[in-house]
Amino acid sequence: MNSVMFKRLVAAFGLVMVCVSAWALTDKQIAEVESRIQPAGKVCLQGDNTCGAAVASxxxxxxxxxxxxxSSCQGCHATxxxxxxxxxxxxxWGKRAEKGVDTLHKHAIEGFSDIGMMPAKGLxxxxSDEEVMAAVDYILENSK
Ligand code: HEC
Structure with a gap:
């Protein structure tokens, strides 16, 4: 290897190093690395939407x-x-609502069988009970 080639090689290598270090130091990269090295059980404070995805999952x-x-009711209740x-x-729904919303909530959670088979929690x-009740409310809201 002659000296010109060697200098070019050093220059090229230097350029690569500059690129690598510049890339490695961008804020985005640092943020990404930080998010990756956070402990899995990190506590999510209420109102902190930066870790909302983890809470949902x-x-x-x-x-x-x-x-x-x-996801759970329309298979039967749409058709x-x-x-x-x-x-x-x-x-x-008007007839059923006469039993009272509390009864309908209860029947959706525990199941109900009169003319057909309403499975507990729609399977x-x-x-949660609250989610099933919210689904009942959604149905009633759209059936009056
Ligand atoms: C496998 C089919 C099926 C699924 C899934 C299903 N239902 Fe039902 N549901 C029924 C049938 C059939 C009835 C009628 C039962 C009867 O009157 O005998 C019923 C009745 C009801 C009633 C009325 C109960 C009453 O006291 O009259 C409510 C409220 C209800 N379902 C809510 C839900 C909710 C909320 C979901 C989803 C979380 C759901 N259902 C999923 C089949 C289903």
């Missing part, structure tokens, strides 16, 4: 009534399968 954030309805009162059927075993 841990089951912390409640699903809305509409979300629960769409009327097995005698399920259809969403939007004002007459059918959404991961749903």
């Amino acid at each position: 841990a089951g912390g954030a409640a699903k809305s009534g509409e979300e629960v309805y769409k 009327g399968a097995g005698g399920a009162p259809k969403l939007g059927d004002v007459a059918d 959404c075993m991961s749903c």
